[in-house]
Amino acid sequence: MGDSIKKVLSPIGEAVTKGDWKTKVSLLILGFGQLLRGQILKGLAFLALEAAFIWYIADFGGKYVIKLSTLGTVATQKVGRKTVYGDNSFLILLFGVLTAFVIMAFILVWYLNIRDNMEAERLLKAGKRLPSNKEVFASLFDKNFDKTLLALPVTGIFVFTVLPIVFMICVAFTNYDKNHQAPTNLFTWVGFQNFEKLLSFGSSGIGRTFVQVLVWTLVWAFFATFIDYFLGLAVAILINKKGIKLKKLWRTILVLTIAVPQFVSLLYIMKLFANDGLINGYLMKWGWINSPIQFWVDPMLARITIIVVNIWIGIPYLMLIATGLLMNIPEDLYESARIDGATGWQMFRNITLPYMLFVTGPFLLTQFINNLNNFNVIYLLTQGKPLSVNLAENAGSTDLLVTWLYKMTVTDTNYSMAAVIGIMVFIITAVVSLVVYNALPSVKDEEGFQ
Amino acid sequence: MNTSYKKKRAAGNAVAYIALVIISIIWLFPFIGLVLQSFRSYDPAVEYGGMVDYLVPKHFSLDNYRFLFSGQTNFLRWYLNTIIIAVFVAIFQTIIILCVSYALSRMRFTGRTFLMRFWLILGMFPGFLTMICLYFLLKQFGLTQAGAVPGLILVSVASSGMGYYVCKGYFDTIPKALDEAARIDGATRARVFFTMTIPMSKPIIIYTALVAFMAPWCDYVFASYVAFGHDESYNVAVAMTRWVWTNDYQGYFTRFCAGGILVAIPVTILFMCLQKYYVEGVTGGAVKG
Numbered sequence: 124m125g126d127s128i129k130k131v132l133s134p135i136g137e138a139v140t141k142g143d144w145k146t147k148v149s150l151l152i153l154g155f156g157q158l159l160r161g162q163i164l165k166g167l168a169f170l171a172l173e174a175a176f177i178w179y180i181a182d183f184g185g186k187y188v189i190k191l192s193t194l195g196t197v198a199t200q201k202v203g204r205k206t207v208y209g210d211n212s213f214l215i216l217l218f219g220v221l222t223a224f225v226i227m228a229f230i231l232v233w234y235l236n237i238r239d240n241m242e243a244e245r246l247l248k249a250g251k252r253l254p255s256n257k258e259v260f261a262s263l264f265d266k267n268f269d270k271t272l273l274a275l276p277v278t279g280i281f282v283f284t285v286l287p288i289v290f291m292i293c294v295a296f297t298n299y300d301k302n303h304q305a306p307t308n309l310f311t312w313v314g315f316q317n318f319e320k321l322l323s324f325g326s327s328g329i330g331r332t333f334v335q336v337l338v339w340t341l342v343w344a345f346f347a348t349f350i351d352y353f354l355g356l357a358v359a360i361l362i363n364k365k366g367i368k369l370k371k372l373w374r375t376i377l378v379l380t381i382a383v384p385q386f387v388s389l390l391y392i393m394k395l396f397a398n399d400g401l402i403n404g405y406l407m408k409w410g411w412i413n414s415p416i417q418f419w420v421d422p423m424l425a426r427i428t429i430i431v432v433n434i435w436i437g438i439p440y441l442m443l444i445a446t447g448l449l450m451n452i453p454e455d456l457y458e459s460a461r462i463d464g465a466t467g468w469q470m471f472r473n474i475t476l477p478y479m480l481f482v483t484g485p486f487l488l489t490q491f492i493n494n495l496n497n498f499n500v501i502y503l504l505t506q507g508k509p510l511s512v513n514l515a516e517n518a519g520s521t522d523l524l525v526t527w528l529y530k531m532t533v534t535d536t537n538y539s540m541a542a543v544i545g546i547m548v549f550i551i552t553a554v555v556s557l558v559v560y561n562a563l564p565s566v567k568d569e570e571g572f573q
Numbered sequence: 574m575n576t577s578y579k580k581k582r583a584a585g586n587a588v589a590y591i592a593l594v595i596i597s598i599i600w601l602f603p604f605i606g607l608v609l610q611s612f613r614s615y616d617p618a619v620e621y622g623g624m625v626d627y628l629v630p631k632h633f634s635l636d637n638y639r640f641l642f643s644g645q646t647n648f649l650r651w652y653l654n655t656i657i658i659a660v661f662v663a664i665f666q667t668i669i670i671l672c673v674s675y676a677l678s679r680m681r682f683t684g685r686t687f688l689m690r691f692w693l694i695l696g697m698f699p700g701f702l703t704m705i706c707l708y709f710l711l712k713q714f715g716l717t718q719a720g721a722v723p724g725l726i727l728v729s730v731a732s733s734g735m736g737y738y739v740c741k742g743y744f745d746t747i748p749k750a751l752d753e754a755a756r757i758d759g760a761t762r763a764r765v766f767f768t769m770t771i772p773m774s775k776p777i778i779i780y781t782a783l784v785a786f787m788a789p790w791c792d793y794v795f796a797s798y799v800a801f802g803h804d805e806s807y808n809v810a811v812a813m814t815r816w817v818w819t820n821d822y823q824g825y826f827t828r829f830c831a832g833g834i835l836v837a838i839p840v841t842i843l844f845m846c847l848q849k850y851y852v853e854g855v856t857g858g859a860v861k862g
Contacts, residue, residue: 272766279669279733364586379604383604384836391607447852503793548702
């Protein structure tokens with residue numbers, strides 16, 4: 124670690140102590156050395172980046188970044204009939220974070236500039252020729268093609284994923300909620316107050332609700348993953364069975380579920396199970412029940428119904444995957460088992476299942492993580508309802524952490540608490556992934572089935 | 574083969590067929606219901622348009638479809654919005670994923686593993702966390718409400734680089750020796766990418782584009798947030814969901830069914846035609862994790 128830091132920093136020290144005057148000027152004016160050495164393209168690029176940086180800080184970023192520690196102090200006021208806007212905490216935080224990133228990026232550019240200067244000096248001293256402008260440009264499509272390919276995607280991810288995530292992590296440590304809405308009101312840093320509220324079980328905290336939602340999220344993810352997995356496997360085996368005709372037809376029927384947009388099928392199913400829906404309607408008409416079954420009203424029943432409906436969604440997908448994998452199991456394994464007199468069930472227990480679990484271990488993990496965050500199924504079916512008076516912050520009995528987060532953002536505009544929950548989801552996901560991933564047989568013992 | 578074995582097998586198959594038929598009925602039922610109910614009129618003079626306790630409508634009617642095309646609502650506009658979003662997202666997302674996958678699969682550069690790990694960690698944050706921030710970013714560029722359609726395209730495309738796993742896995746299976754041979758003959762990386770790798774990757778390109786194309790049809794969450802209150806920028810998912818959740822006495826239920834059918838048919842046909850590629854992509858992705 125220490126060595127690698129030394130190695131990274133050494134060009135800077137070298138440039139200051141041993142660099143020629145062109146390099147030294149480049150410490151302040153980026154691209155200067157390159158320009159004088161004839162590498163116009165590179166030099167101009169560095170110079171333009173420095174100019175853009177100075178312009179950005181002076182004209183835009185600077186005024187936000189200095190207020191970052193307070194998130195603004197001048198409140199919006201009403202003077203007579205006019206509203207005089209003060210500081211906008213939201214903008215200060217967002218652009219403050221952006222500016223912090225821009226500064227870091229500029230330091231990186233500065234470092235690359237120095238390294239490039241030293242490299243050029245070294246080449247010239249060794250009597251070699253510097254790459255011409257044309258060669259530098261051409262390398263973007265050959266040796267440095269990765270930079271060309273990744274420039275746009277990395278920028279996109281930075282602006283639309285990294286920046287928002289860092290911003291929201293910051294929001295978790297502020298009091299940005301419905302009483303502190305920018306631009307009319309200021310919000311400010313509150314430290315770990317929101318986390319304390321989420322994890323405290325006293326009257327002011329929402330710890331009990333959080334634990335209940337968390338437990339249901341985990342229970343849901345567990346059932347949604349494993350029930351679907353085993354039933355999907357069973358259906359795949361059923362269709363693959365020797366002597367079954369029209370294999371393609373059966374598969375196509377199941378695959379319809381994947382093809383039809385979920386909002387259409389799930390909303391229809393939601394109505395199917397409603398109190399005035401078809402299922403209750405028919406059961407009452409046939410005289411099997413007297414009053415509608417409260418599929419979406421009773422908390423426990425709603426949870427079970429969701430899991431059942433999710434089987435309808437999940438099986439086709441797993442059936443497809445399992446079908447492909449089942450064909451990979453060497454047929455001679457089954458043959459020798461059959462000769463030894465194994466029954467179908469024994470073959471499934473000792474050959475099919477271990478093989479499938481081994482191969483699909485990482486997939487099961489991703490499925491579990493996806494189900495932790497399975498927004499569509501829950502939201503389209505119940506929106507987290509039924510609500511309960513025992514739960515704080517409008518949480519419902521079928522709310523997952525993500526749907527709760529969504530409701531907090533959209534309905535309650537309680538952004539700081541939503542951010543805290545988002546961080547919790549991240550922590551849970553990360554812990555589950557790390558622990559399970561390292562315990563997977565296919566990771567521990569890669570050669571197991573080869 | 575003796576007869577008892579044959580009998581046993583025939584009995585086993587019979588059970589399997591019965592199970593398959595039951596499964597098929599369960600899986601098809603919602604779609605059959607959807608189709609049948611879309612032909613039930615919402616006109617009180619003909620039939621009740623809300624929730625009823627029978628499956629087959631008493632009178633066959635095209636009222637719902639007529640309503641959708643009559644211009645009383647922006648249905649055609651919503652449909653067009655969704656198609657525009659889906660097409661653009663499919664094109665750009667595929668291009669970006671191909672670029673990222675090639676760079677990560679074929680090139681070795683400083684920060685490569687860091688980038689992959691960093692993206693993996695980013696993916697562990699729930700997507701909706703950043704909704705307000707994204708909304709605000711889009712608003713700065715005027716891409717909310719009236720501009721929601723390009724805004725949604727931008728957001729979907731911008732972060733798509735992180736979904737490179739399946740495609741990179743596919744590229745990893747193309748022998749590197751091919752690349753090297755071409756490079757020895759003087760081809761640049763870019764040439765190898767455009768003239769060799771891409772033509773060889775038809776299945777994965779179709780898979781990537783198909784998945785990207787299907788997603789916007791279900792996008793309710795972010796689309797409803799960005800287009801909030803501006804009817805003309807809704808996509809079908811937002812608009813139809815609103816119909817179902819409106820609980821007036823007649824309800825828009827049958828109209829939702831008709832709209833749902835119109836949405837589902839083209840998407841389903843497309844999916845069924847390209848099913849082969851989808852299965853390949855999904856299975857490949859599952860095994861590699």
